Amino acid sequence: FLSVVDLRRRRRLGGFSDLPSPPSHPVFSSLHPLLLLQEVAFCKACEMEKGKDSRNTLISTLRNFAWNCLLGILSVGPIPDHIAFIMDGNRRYAKIHNLKEGAGHKLGFAALMSMLRYCYELNVKYVTIYAFSIDNFKRRPEEVKSLMELIREKIEGLIREESIVNQYGVRVHFIGDLKLLDETVRLAAEKAMAATSGNSNAVLSICIAYTSTNEIVNAVQQSCEEKWDEFRILDSCGGAYGLTRYVGIGENGENLIGLEDIERHMYMKVGPAPDIVIRTSGETRLSNFLLWQSGCSFLYSPSALWPEIDLRHLVWAVLNFQRDQAYMEKKKKIL
């Protein structure tokens, strides 16, 4: 699978100019027979170079072929632009499997990486993950400290050359009240955002120190401050003739601060509203995540814990999205 990923990355970045260029159709570009055969040959060559057992080579080749077929078939229908994940169940997984504290989160990170690969291979442009809520600061200080340490370590791993964000050209945003974080974590996050600012193929939004209510309050505050600054400038120039003190809601009942002003100051302005919100471990609540943006999102709650999430859950979510997509588009116009 990783050989196929490398092939796609090289093709995407302009390599393989000697290959025939397929017409621009998502199905065709995945299933062009010559390309498929070349991919199979490439994977086979890679595996043989590494000296793997021929049976394992055959299995991995078949797996890659099946993966490409699945991609091509799913791409016939509409693919979601934005998928959001609530990564619930890491601690429960560690408890069930008698693992030491913190092991569940590390396995959860590995599951996250595989889900990101599936999403970017499927051409999902925006992925948002709920990494750490403001409510999570209420946990035991040792647990919060170890989580912050793990987050910092993984953020630093993101900006390495071989990381997934560079393989797929992903721009990373950290969403939330970053002032609540430790300075080391905040600096690592700012560094990662700066390092990936030139990427434009896809977007990864990592919600850290985030709650939706905090986001709404922050957006309202910034909208008011922006409007206050405008009026202060008008007052100082004398352009308002001293009438700004008496302005509240406009004479015709229209609001001075509109919805577009509030949404412009939302943390999640970096992407569109999510098409699918997936919360693992079977819980059916959003826990203060993307409440403002998820009005027309398909909410999916598989019973698997986050480290157990697999491709079949993503495929099921995408198939359900494709069934309801026309209805969702109709509702988005009203909302």
Added chain:
Amino acid sequence: TLRTPPAAQRDRPPRRRPTATTGLPPSPPLAAPSPKLDPNKFQIYFPGFATDDRCGWWIRHGLGISWLMGGARLMDVRDVNEKFSLWTAKITQFASILLWKFMHFLVTVWYLMWNLVHMLESFLVFHGWLKEYKSLDVSKLRYLAIVIESEEARQISDVVELLQWLAAIGVKHVCLYDMEGVLKESKEEILAKCNARPWKGAETAKAIVGPTLILEFASVSDGKQGVEKAANLLFAQYQGGDQDKPKFTEALLDEALRLVGCSGPEPDLLLIYGPMRCHLGFPAWRIRYTEMVHMGCLKSKKHGSLIKAIYRFTTVRQNYGT
């Protein structure tokens, strides 16, 4: 002066001449992008059979007609390769569309089977044949919200029947929501038929006593637009003067929402009656930790499913982030 050519000549596509350098026939027009299909409609896209499609062009011109008229020419190996890959790609594309339709057919069959099982389970729950659902303690369910698809909300009799079931179970306080405000328009009729009273806005949970069902009606204007009104209230309240502007808190915004009439208690459970599992813009401020359960369409509602959803809610344990 220029003369306008006759209509028949204007509509004909311009004649393509063979290229001067290679002498090969001109390239066919680019293939039109195939449309994204909807699994709920019976659509079959046959690539390559439209008259202005690339394949159709080849059928009309590429296989011999222009060559016979233009003189015999040996086929280039690359042309053969291109034609072969084009045809195999078209076949592959058609096969993928069929497989996609088949996958969605399997999903539909799965949902049919799931609905049958669900129907049977609801029957058993309603008639008390499943012991675990017999002892239903609704005291944990202080406030229930129901989201209804606006088209279905026009069937007031279904809405009234659902509310009567809830009253029989023991639910006291219900918020009815639909996007377009259909339920708000039918408020008086629903209150009369259910013998319910409207929620007074400032009531606390302790004030809600007695057998009467209390109903609240909400729509999309109470959600984002409510926050917009609250923002303008806060803007006007702290406008002017030289004092430092306060840092807004959730409590402050909550108070502002209450003053503009767009506040209310947070529902413990939200039941969604509609074709899709989404909350359709229910006021975001009020569903932070609300359990959301999709109940299917309102016209196929079942009493047993309602009991099961409420029972499942009573067994949920929330950590609230800790």
